[in-house]
Amino acid sequence: MKKNILIVPGDGIGQEVTVVGQKVLEKIAARFGHEFIFDHALMGHAAIEATGNPLPDETLAKMRATDAILFGAVGHPKYDNDPHAKVRPEQGLLRMRKELGLYANLRPIKLFDELLGASSIKPEILKGADILFFRELTGDVYFGKRERLDDGNTAYDTMIYSRYEVERIARKAFDAAMTRGKKLMSVDKANVLESSRLWREVVQDIAKEYPEVTVSHQFVDSAAMLLIKNPRDFDVVVTGNLFGDILTDEASQIAGSMGMLASASVGDSVGVYEPIHGSGHDITGMGVANPMASVLSVALLLEISFGLKTEAEAVIEAVDKVLKAGYRTRDIADATTPANMILGTEAVGEKTLEFL
Ligand code: IPM
Ligand code: MG
Numbered sequence: 001m002k003k004n005i006l007i008v009p010g011d012g013i014g015q016e017v018t019v020v021g022q023k024v025l026e027k028i029a030a031r032f033g034h035e036f037i038f039d040h041a042l043m044g045h046a047a048i049e050a051t052g053n054p055l056p057d058e059t060l061a062k063m064r065a066t067d068a069i070l071f072g073a074v075g076h077p078k079y080d081n082d083p084h085a086k087v088r089p090e091q092g093l094l095r096m097r098k099e100l101g102l103y104a105n106l107r108p109i110k111l112f113d114e115l116l117g118a119s120s121i122k123p124e125i126l127k128g129a130d131i132l133f134f135r136e137l138t139g140d141v142y143f144g145k146r147e148r149l150d151d152g153n154t155a156y157d158t159m160i161y162s163r164y165e166v167e168r169i170a171r172k173a174f175d176a177a178m179t180r181g182k183k184l185m186s187v188d189k190a191n192v193l194e195s196s197r198l199w200r201e202v203v204q205d206i207a208k209e210y211p212e213v214t215v216s217h218q219f220v221d222s223a224a225m226l227l228i229k230n231p232r233d234f235d236v237v238v239t240g241n242l243f244g245d246i247l248t249d250e251a252s253q254i255a256g257s258m259g260m261l262a263s264a265s266v267g268d269s270v271g272v273y274e275p276i277h278g279s280g281h282d283i284t285g286m287g288v289a290n291p292m293a294s295v296l297s298v299a300l301l302l303e304i305s306f307g308l309k310t311e312a313e314a315v316i317e318a319v320d321k322v323l324k325a326g327y328r329t330r331d332i333a334d335a336t337t338p339a340n341m342i343l344g345t346e347a348v349g350e351k352t353l354e355f356l
Contacts, residue, residue: 002035003306006066008059010044011089012279013289013345014072020291020349021070024298024318027356028311039066043096044074044089044279054092060099063270068305070297071274077281089279097137101268103165104172106300107133107248107276108262109231111255114323118256118332121228129231129254132180134173135244137265139165140195142241161195161240166202173238174210183235185216187223187243199240220247227251248276259290259331262297264304271305273297287344290329292319295352318355327351 007022009015022038029036041059048054054074063069074089096102109131116123144158170186177184186203188196200217207215218226220243227234227247231254239247252258258277265272275293283289295315303312326341333342343351 001306001308002037003067004037004039004065005301006062006069007038007040008043008063008069008071009040009046010072010074010279011046011076012073012281012284013277014044014074014275014279015046016284016287016289016345017275017291017294018070018072020345020352021294021298023349023353024295024315024356025070025301027353028298028302028308028315031314031356032308032311034308034311043071043092045076045078047092048087048089052087054087054089055095055099060096063096063100066270068301069270069272070294070301071272072294073275073277073279075279075281094142096272097265098143100270100272101138102265102272103136103138103267104169104265105133105135105137105244106176106264106266106304107135107244107251108300109133109248109251109254112260112320112323114320115256115260115332117334117336119253121231121253125228126231126254129234131231131234131251131254132176132236133244133248133251134169134176134236134238135248136161136165136169136238136240137244138241138267140241159193159195159240159242161198163198163202166199167206170203170206170238171209173236174206174213177213177236178210181235182212183214183216185218185223185234185237187218187220187237187239187247189220189243190217191219195240203238223247224250228253252276257290257331258293259329260292260296262293262295262300264297264300266304271301273301273305287346288330289345290331291345291349291352292322292329295319295349314356318352321355322348322351325351325355 009018144160146157190196299312299315302308
């Protein structure tokens with residue numbers, strides 16, 4: 001198979017972990033006889049520094065022309081404490097999602113058995129948890145009208161959804177549920193929000209097309225509680241942009257560390273694959289970032305964008321072997337990990353390539 005892949009490292013540790021992701025893609029190409037042609041593009045703070053724009057036209061043009069995108073992270077602490085900054089790295093991320101029509105963000109929460117001890121949740125509660133989140137990604141309060149009123153002391157953001165937006169993400173989630181445990185939880189705040197009442201109504205309508213799927217509806221506050229109370233009861237979850245953002249960070253603790261979680265953003269055209277962790281400026285340049293989320297994003301890319309299931313499984317198996325052999329980056333190490341088994345980004349990457 002011959003494919004073009006665009007690498008967009010972005011900022012901070014995004015630049016460190018995508019190097020490993022690309023090497024894994026190169027190894028897969030060599031082992032399975034594919035030809036992957038790589039190109040690179042700037043985004044986020046790195047792009048603002050170079051061009052003044054967090055998503056330069058050149059990057060967007062390359063994104064539209066490629067077969068799949070391996071993405072790092074965007075962000076810089078410089079903007080976080082400056083509410084007045086006019087240009088921000090995250091604007092590039094949101095614009096990319098909108099421009100590429102990436103309305104479905106898949107965030108699989110899968111716990112490798114070896115990491116049962118790395119979570120702050122008790123192992124007996126966690127063992128066997130396997131959840132797939134569908135977070136809507138191009139609507140909601142992220143894209144609704146927002147404004148600071150003239151007096152400067154009042155501001156609002158609009159939580160807004162249209163029927164077609166809920167329908168298309170719900171269908172994707174139901175389709176996935178059919179290939180898994182046939183259980184779907186829709187999360188909203190329909191006891192308060194009108195947009196959530198529409199959300200629930202639409203999910204109930206789509207549910208009629210999938211009589212085999214057991215559907216439940218939870219309010220987001222209760223879902224947040226159940227997630228750490230009974231993570232094993234969850235199968236597929238579908239929710240809006242903001243609730244999904246919050247719940248998936250919470251759910252990352254089920255997998256031991258944010259450093260292990262990959263995501264896929266798909267929709268109208270090209271797919272974007274990225275870790276759910278951010279740019280990690282506190283550890284940037286130290287060589288300690290966990291590259292596994294990027295490596296597992298590669299697995300999602302191979303399976304979802306290219307339909308290469310065997311190759312994707314080979315990547316996941318390599319990660320599993322690294323963990324079984326006892327190697328850890330420091331975010332997933334615990335008191336029992338010997339010091340010589342705690343490796344940096346590059347070394348864990350090399351181990352992954354060896355097992356591949
Ligand atoms: C995510 C991130 C982004 C989001 C930020 C960086 C804008 O938290 O992808 O989950 O809120 O969507
Ligand atoms: Mg987030």
